[in-house]
Amino acid sequence: MKFRDRAQAGRQLAALLQRRGGFADAVVLALPRGGVPVAFEVARALRLPLDVLVVRKLGLPEQPEYAFGALAGDGVPEIDAHLVRTLDLRPSEIDAVVRAELAELARRTQVYRGDRPACEVQGRTVLVIDDGLATGATMRAAVRGLRRQSAGSVIAAVPVASPEACEALQREADDVLCVRCPTVFRAVGAWYEDFSQTTDEEVCALLAQA
Structure with a gap:
């Protein structure tokens, strides 16, 4: 089953994270651009701060x-x-x-971000969110960067990922959470009915609203 769009995927990911629990002090970091609409829904549902992590x-x-x-x-x-x-x-x-x-x-x-300071991650639980993982290369770089910033617990969370990406990330992140991890993956966009490109304007609007 496909996600209708990134917003719906974000709501389903938020529901998964709410069931897992333990994120009261967390910060949500989105990988722009496509990860921002997903992360916006997660941050809103879990009442957490939202920021971007450009990779x-x-x-x-x-x-x-x-x-x-x-x-x-x-x-x-x-x-x-x-x-x-x-x-x-x-x-x-x-x-x-x-x-x-x-x-x-x-x-x-x-x-x-403009002049707004980055969210403090030292010692905190960080939810790193994208719209999906094919190889997971950018997510791995994000996780390693957060380690260098002394983040507490780093959790990679996405609506959909390939089994290979999930396995590779398990060696990097403290946890990897996916709504769907299909055996036959093909591409991230194949799991969305609407996978149109997220614009810089949409990213800025969502961050301002958050």
Whole structure:
């Protein structure tokens, strides 16, 4: 069964989290852009603060959609060393991609948050939310970044994920919660009737409303 849209997926994820319980002091961090409508519903249902955690994929120079790593919100690159060796990427190529994505990470963080300070995560339970996980690479980078910020308990929560992504994340996060983890996954968008792109304007509006 598909989710109607990200808002409905967020409400179903919120119901799952409410059944699990234990999030009274938590903060909800959304991976923009698609994770924000999902996280908004979770934060509203659980009465928790909502913020964004911008994570950028590090794509190959000639194939930007093919990632060799990711940048977490703290700007520290997570790079797949094995893939870099396999593809024989030069340090100069890696540096150029990292610099460009650092600039985009800073730009998006400014657009979404403005002058508002980031939510404090040190020692707190953090719910990290996206609209789904295919490989889980960006979520892993987010979790590792939160570890570096001394977050208390880090929980990855999504409406849908591939079994492989869930298994990989279990080694990184304190818990991984999914509404659906289908054996035959295909792609995140395949599990939504409406998977239209979330805009920066929608992200800002939801954050302001939260």
